[in-house]
Amino acid sequence: MNNWRFKEIVVMAALAVVFGVVYLAFLPLGSLLVGFMGPIGYDFIFGIWFIVSIIAAYILQKPGAAFLSETIAAMIEVLLGNAVGPMLIVTGMVQGIGAEAVFAATRWKNYSTWVLIAAGMGSSVTSFIYGYFMSGYAALATEYVIAMFVVRLISGALIAGLLGKALSEGLARTGALSSFALGKQQRKDAA
Amino acid sequence: MFLQRLNPSYKAVTIIVFIIFLATIFEPVTPLLFLIWTLAVTFLFGGVSLKKYLLYFTPFIIFALGMLWTSIAFADTPNNPSDTISLFGTSLPKESVLTALALSLRVLNVAALSLMFVFTTNIVHFILSMMQQLKLPPRIAYGVLAGYRFLPMLKDELMIIHDAHRIRGVNQAKTMREKWQNYKRYLIPLLASAIRKAERTAMAMESKGFTGDKSRSFYRQFSIQKQDFIFSIIMLIGFTISYLISYQLG
Amino acid sequence: MKPLLQVENLSLRYEMEKQNVLSSLNFKLNRGESVLLLGPSGSGKSTLTSCLNGLFPRELDGEMSGNVFVHGVENRETKPGERSQAVGVVFQDPETQFCMMTVEDEVAFGLENIGIAHQEMEEKIDSALALVNMLPYKKTDIATLSGGQKQKLALACILALKPELIILDEPTANLDPIATRDFISTLKDLKNNLNFGLIVIEHKLDGWTEITERVILLNQHGEIFHDGSIREVIKEKGQQLKEEGIWIPRVTEHILREHPYLQEPPLTVEEYRRNPVLLADREIDQPIKTESNTVPLLEAKDISWTVNKHEILHNISLTFHQGEFVAIVGANGSGKTSLSRMLAGLRQPTTGNLLVHGKPIKQWKESMLRQEIGYVFQNPEHQFITNTVYDEVAFSLQWKDMRPSQVQEKVEEILDTCGLLKLKHAHPFTLSQGQKRRLSVATMLIDNQSLLLLDEPTFGQDAHSNQELMKLLHKKHQTGATLIMITHDMDLIHDYATRVIIMKDGRVVEDCSPSELWKGDPEKLEAWQLTLPVAVQLKNIYEEEVNDVLTTT
Numbered sequence: 003m004n005n006w007r008f009k010e011i012v013v014m015a016a017l018a019v020v021f022g023v024v025y026l027a028f029l030p031l032g033s034l035l036v037g038f039m040g041p042i043g044y045d046f047i048f049g050i051w052f053i054v055s056i057i058a059a060y061i062l063q064k065p066g067a068a069f070l071s072e073t074i075a076a077m078i079e080v081l082l083g084n085a086v087g088p089m090l091i092v093t094g095m096v097q098g099i100g101a102e103a104v105f106a107a108t109r110w111k112n113y114s115t116w117v118l119i120a121a122g123m124g125s126s127v128t129s130f131i132y133g134y135f136m137s138g139y140a141a142l143a144t145e146y147v148i149a150m151f152v153v154r155l156i157s158g159a160l161i162a163g164l165l166g167k168a169l170s171e172g173l174a175r176t177g178a179l180s181s182f183a184l185g186k187q188q189r190k191d192a193a
Numbered sequence: 194m195f196l197q198r199l200n201p202s203y204k205a206v207t208i209i210v211f212i213i214f215l216a217t218i219f220e221p222v223t224p225l226l227f228l229i230w231t232l233a234v235t236f237l238f239g240g241v242s243l244k245k246y247l248l249y250f251t252p253f254i255i256f257a258l259g260m261l262w263t264s265i266a267f268a269d270t271p272n273n274p275s276d277t278i279s280l281f282g283t284s285l286p287k288e289s290v291l292t293a294l295a296l297s298l299r300v301l302n303v304a305a306l307s308l309m310f311v312f313t314t315n316i317v318h319f320i321l322s323m324m325q326q327l328k329l330p331p332r333i334a335y336g337v338l339a340g341y342r343f344l345p346m347l348k349d350e351l352m353i354i355h356d357a358h359r360i361r362g363v364n365q366a367k368t369m370r371e372k373w374q375n376y377k378r379y380l381i382p383l384l385a386s387a388i389r390k391a392e393r394t395a396m397a398m399e400s401k402g403f404t405g406d407k408s409r410s411f412y413r414q415f416s417i418q419k420q421d422f423i424f425s426i427i428m429l430i431g432f433t434i435s436y437l438i439s440y441q442l443g
Numbered sequence: 444m445k446p447l448l449q450v451e452n453l454s455l456r457y458e459m460e461k462q463n464v465l466s467s468l469n470f471k472l473n474r475g476e477s478v479l480l481l482g483p484s485g486s487g488k489s490t491l492t493s494c495l496n497g498l499f500p501r502e503l504d505g506e507m508s509g510n511v512f513v514h515g516v517e518n519r520e521t522k523p524g525e526r527s528q529a530v531g532v533v534f535q536d537p538e539t540q541f542c543m544m545t546v547e548d549e550v551a552f553g554l555e556n557i558g559i560a561h562q563e564m565e566e567k568i569d570s571a572l573a574l575v576n577m578l579p580y581k582k583t584d585i586a587t588l589s590g591g592q593k594q595k596l597a598l599a600c601i602l603a604l605k606p607e608l609i610i611l612d613e614p615t616a617n618l619d620p621i622a623t624r625d626f627i628s629t630l631k632d633l634k635n636n637l638n639f640g641l642i643v644i645e646h647k648l649d650g651w652t653e654i655t656e657r658v659i660l661l662n663q664h665g666e667i668f669h670d671g672s673i674r675e676v677i678k679e680k681g682q683q684l685k686e687e688g689i690w691i692p693r694v695t696e697h698i699l700r701e702h703p704y705l706q707e708p709p710l711t712v713e714e715y716r717r718n719p720v721l722l723a724d725r726e727i728d729q730p731i732k733t734e735s736n737t738v739p740l741l742e743a744k745d746i747s748w749t750v751n752k753h754e755i756l757h758n759i760s761l762t763f764h765q766g767e768f769v770a771i772v773g774a775n776g777s778g779k780t781s782l783s784r785m786l787a788g789l790r791q792p793t794t795g796n797l798l799v800h801g802k803p804i805k806q807w808k809e810s811m812l813r814q815e816i817g818y819v820f821q822n823p824e825h826q827f828i829t830n831t832v833y834d835e836v837a838f839s840l841q842w843k844d845m846r847p848s849q850v851q852e853k854v855e856e857i858l859d860t861c862g863l864l865k866l867k868h869a870h871p872f873t874l875s876q877g878q879k880r881r882l883s884v885a886t887m888l889i890d891n892q893s894l895l896l897l898d899e900p901t902f903g904q905d906a907h908s909n910q911e912l913m914k915l916l917h918k919k920h921q922t923g924a925t926l927i928m929i930t931h932d933m934d935l936i937h938d939y940a941t942r943v944i945i946m947k948d949g950r951v952v953e954d955c956s957p958s959e960l961w962k963g964d965p966e967k968l969e970a971w972q973l974t975l976p977v978a979v980q981l982k983n984i985y986e987e988e989v990n991d992v993l994t995t996t
């Protein structure tokens with residue numbers, strides 16, 4: 003954390019807060035989908051819950067951004083008092099680790115579209131493994147579990163990876179990121 | 194109230210420990226009994242308003258019911274298919290029903306434990322105590338606190354963006370579809386403004402001498418006291434009793 | 444002994460700019476000394492603040508050269524946040540300098556940073572709050588404070604840390620006249636007791652010269668062109684002051700206008716009182732006749748507004764006719780902004796009705812209504828919806844039937860008048876506070892709504908911009924538009940308004956012409972947190988004197 007500027011931490015926290023609220027807004031939708039379709043309902047929109055780690059990592063391009071932002075967003079959800087409780091923080095951490103691992107594999111140097119998509123899918127993988135044990139997917143039929151996994155992977159790639167990238171770039175265009183990595187990179191590309 | 198006075202970090206850790214305990218249980222009786230215990234503690238020692246509690250708890254009930262029927266419907270082939278019980282006129286494998294029940298009750302119990310925490314904890318105090326008891330680095334703790342301040346501002350911020358668009362004559366949304374489009378149009382300005390504010394707040398904090406040093410003093414001090422241990426003991430008693438009764442029943 | 448502050452050859456350039464914002468600044472400040480830092484809007488005053496407290500170059504996207512020493516230690520040799528313990532800053536924008544929820548926690552935050560022991564903290568918080576008369580608000584939520592209270596809290600936070608140097612960046616820009624006066628006198632007392640170094644950045648000097656007469660003047664290129672006594676500058680460099688658009692005290696300005704060769708013009712009303720010279724009665728523009736027998740342009744019928752069970756506006760009824768130039772005044776937090784929002788149709792009153800051209804506002808189509816009513820927000824940033832200065836102004840023209848070349852011509856013309864042409868590719872949010880204000884006003888002036896509501900359109904402006912802005916507004920008024928303007932600047936009202944509405948605690952307590960108001964009871968004025976315009980004060984003093992002379996002889 004020592005090579006982080008304090009304002010990067012606060013910006014990451016602010017992003018996490020905004021998305022913590024967005025995440026909460028999607029929880030009832032998820033519950034509704036589960037109510038109708040069973041556990042797989044969640045998986046269709048699961049990517050939305052990883053989006054902040056992609057956005058924070060892409061904007062700040064610092065080791066730890068994906069993991070921390072997701073963790074803080076989860077914390078905010080807990081603190082707002084609507085979610086699965088303190089355990090959700092652990093869930094957030096697990097999801098964050100998935101994305102962080104992908105960025106780590108590029109030594110936090112590469113933030114191309116494919117890496118962002120892979121990071122979204124990384125969260126899908128870790129969150130699925132965690133869910134498998136914690137929510138007892140083991141008790142479900144194997145084909146069903148595989149279907150869940152595939153749906154979640156796609157959701158992670160599209161919603162977290164691609165939508166996250168699009169949002170970050172939209173933000174960069176407003177000039178708000180001028181003193182952060184993504185803003186600087188875009189200015190260099192433009193020059 | 195007793196629950197409100199506890200050390201927030203200690204309370205959080207205790208609750209997480211019990212949630213982990215619950216994750217190791219695969220029969221329905223323990224979570225059911227412990228759920229009752231949790232609710233009792235929440236209302237006796239937390240003075241939580243019932244109306245508010247129900248508002249938050251109901252979604253979990255719906256969620257748990259969803260879990261229940263799907264886990265039965267999509268269950269793995271049971272080891273012992275001949276052992277069935279009849280429910281709503283259909284006969285179902287007993288094993289699947291029990292597992293499904295155990296899962297759903299676990300969800301409810303976890304929810305109740307979390308709500309116990311949420312309804313009795315001041316968020317700022319929680320973050321401050323994480324810094325003091327759990328060694329959360331001040332840079333992160335205060336970063337999060339600063340970020341947390343944006344929460345109440347988000348609604349105002351949306352309103353401001355909305356007003357600006359109106360004043361500047363940007364077309365008004367009438368249909369649901371247009372409204373949704375509008376929200377999309379707002380998300381980026383909203384994030385942009387949050388980022389700008391965050392940046393300035395960070396600079397303002399450094400201008401007040403914030404260095405992120407661990408050696409800072411605290412205006413609001415938190416410590417772990419006897420009452421915190423009493424809380425864990427209360428919870429432990431509840432869990433042990435539930436477990437023993439369930440064991441007795443087989 | 445080393446000076447408290449020493450700036451050597453300081454130059455600074457922002458990353459995307461070609462020119463330096465600050466060029467080769469050199470100055471010194473000794474312990475306990477005070478100075479006023481003046482310069483046109485955009486000359487780099489706020490930028491300099493960030494250099495002095497060590498935020499730049501660390502947080503700067505751009506280049507900074509030269510040195511800043513505090514007690515002989517270069518800023519670059521200190522850790523982030525460390526320098527701030529010696530140099531305290533109250534920033535220009537009061538909204539974004541807090542990081543905690545409540546007043547006490549905010550003050551405590553600074554004390555925690557410097558490791559004050561827990562046992563001593565309570566007492567230090569109380570004494571800092573007491574210094575600025577904010578003790579009763581100790582447990583209050585910061586978000587509910589009014590603009591003026593926020594400014595005082597920011598000062599208390601800094602005072603608690605006992606820095607050796609305090610920098611205030613336009614601390615009174617949004618305060619009502621009495622609050623401004625009190626703020627300055629509080630500061631003066633504090634300084635006598637605590638003996639800190641003080642740098643004050645302000646546009647309007649009135650009152651500040653009582654604290655110090657040393658001024659450092661920046662020009663448009665960010666160079667120091669004078670460092671010395673204000674009296675000297677006025678005597679020797681009057682012309683240059685005018686060219687740079689720097690205000691001189693209002694009293695001095697009035698006197699010099701009539702007696703340009705006066706050797707020692709007074710700086711304050713008090714000085715004038717000691718030696719009053721003749722002032723001719725200035726002609727005031729004839730108020731435009733309003734046609735009160737036609738249908739009113741805008742009519743508020745018994746409107747009230749309640750948020751969170753608090754009634755903020757109480758039973759307000761007002762009628763506005765075409766061609767009026769109305770000023771709304773009143774103390775901080777008296778409900779001016781809230782009222783203007785209702786009048787603009789941005790918020791629905793809880794009870795009561797609003798008629799535009801005799802038709803209830805609810806029956807208006809939003810798009811039609813916006814062609815009738817323009818609005819300038821109190822916070823300029825709220826106005827902006829595009830990403831460059833140029834687009835921001837051009838946006839208002841996009842619905843009009845105009846050739847692109849015509850649009851460009853018109854946009855550039857108004858940007859030039861507002862001194863923003865050079866910045867047309869800049870992002871609105873990177874402008875200086877005064878530039879933001881002008882841009883937000885420009886976006887509305889270019890459009891041709893018949894009714895314009897402006898919430899403090901001239902705060903934070905230098906003399907030149909102030910004049911240009913008022914000229915534009917005046918022109919607009921001359922073409923028949925109706926203007927409703929919220930302001931704390933009494934002289935502006937004296938010079939331009941045809942009608943004044945005074946608010947107090949969410950009620951309209953007076954509605955008359957400016958000259959009637961000046962003739963009214965001075966105590967009432969004070970109770971409304973208002974003062975007389977300088978021109979009127981001088982005139983009154985002069986007449987008193989003449990009377991005295993007449994009665995004594």
Ligand SMILES: Nc1ncnc2c1ncn2[C@@H]1O[C@H](COP(=O)(O)OP(=O)(O)OP(=O)(O)O)[C@@H](O)[C@H]1O
Pocket residue numbers: 457458459460464482483484485486487488489490491535866869873874875876877878903
């Ligand atoms: N972050 C930034 N990036 C680029 N340019 C900037 C930035 N901040 C300020 N500027 C420019 O630098 C110049 C000086 O700005 P500054 O805010 O220091 O002016 P100021 O003297 O305080 O003006 P005012 O009296 O209006 O507050 C302005 O032209 C402004 O547009």
Ligand SMILES: Nc1ncnc2c1ncn2[C@@H]1O[C@H](COP(=O)(O)OP(=O)(O)OP(=O)(O)O)[C@@H](O)[C@H]1O
Pocket residue numbers: 587588589590591617750751755773774775776777778779780781782821
């Ligand atoms: N949305 C809101 N929610 C709660 N209180 C509000 C809200 N808006 C305004 N107020 C309160 O209403 C009162 C009037 O506020 P308003 O902004 O209208 O004052 P003002 O006259 O414009 O003051 P200033 O000169 O400082 O701009 C204040 O006490 C303020 O705290």
Ligand SMILES: [Mg+2]
Pocket residue numbers: 488489490535612875876877
């Ligand atoms: Mg400034």
Ligand SMILES: [Mg+2]
Pocket residue numbers: 779780781821898
């Ligand atoms: Mg106002």
